[in-house]
Amino acid sequence: MGLFRNLLIKLGLSEPEVPRTPISVFLLDDDERRHQWFEKRFSGDRLEIATSVDEAKQVLEKGRFDAIFLDHDLLPHHYESNDHNDYANTGYAIAEWLNVRKELHRAATIVVHTRNADAAIPMVQKLRESGRSVEYCAFPMLDIKIRNYWKR
16 A cells, blocks of 8 residues: 555555455346346346246355345236236245245345345345345445445
């Protein structure tokens, strides 16, 4: 570190830069634009993406993840209403599955990032039943959450 930079840190005008170790990130989301968004946010990290419940189960069983991001609405008819009787194909199915599979990803930080707040809260509650670290963050606020948790 240079003398000038060291002085700025001592005066509280700058913070020391400590490179972050790469992390393993899992994303369940059906939107390709969001895939690209996450790829930019987690550049340099290992990112695995699933677009369906079955695919998510396969990836989550094989891998180890530091961060897990779950969307609720995975099919077009999920966007219209929560009264669709198709919960087996939503992010809630993964919340239930992880609740039963308590041994998987115990230390992972889980973020439910759907825009569907009515569906997000039951997902968070289900995941907390197994003692997991989980919270809901509306997608528009997710960039701030990622920067706070996994600062580069």
